Amino acid sequence: MFDRTDAHITTWAIAIILFVIALFLLKSGNKKATKIVQMILRVFYLLIIATGVTLFARHSDFDPALYGFKFLGGIVIIAMMEMVLVRTNLNKKTGIFWAILIIAFIVTFYLGARLPIGWNWFA
Template sequence: MLHNTDAHITTWVITLILFIVALFLHNSKNEKGFKIVHMVIRLFYILIIITGGLLFFNNQSLNPALYGVKMLVGLLVIAVMEMLLIRLKKGKGTGLFWVLFIILLLAVFYLGLRLPLGWHPFA
């Protein structure tokens, strides 16, 4: 059913853009706008999980361990993004979550590029 990554990548890109927009809205003290964008981001989390799950179940036979690790790391990225937004909203410290977010995001991009359906610039 889902044999290419177009829908998954599109949802990720839109989510990352909305995440940046939410950060700017929070910094400009626009709480209503922040809340609306945060809810839209949560919708996109669901879309990311659905498209990623379809990719996983349709393509895991190509490299099951790597697909499983990427799925786990991708879910952790979503969890850390949500924790960042919630902690920003509550005014709590976010330093550790920013470090985790950057490390996990780089890891999920690397794993995505290593998978058989990924982009292979140096192959």
């Protein structure tokens, strides 16, 4: 099961959808629904980390530095997603967190596509 990235990609794709839904719910002022979606999103954060750790443990021998950097990028993405939601809920500025989130996502996605168990778009 963990020789491929299907479970990992599915969990982060669902997490991105839940993140967008939580943002829309926050903007619309629906606090109760936002709380529910955010709790489900946090479960998906754990699933992303679990599938990522499993893939890292099984495949990091290809290039430990790049896989480690990708792993770190994934943790930064999760942290920034959470910071954007929390600070949006508190009506605080989120610009820097959005910038870090977008940059980390681009770098992490590039590494995921470039590394051997990725899609090899850049090989």
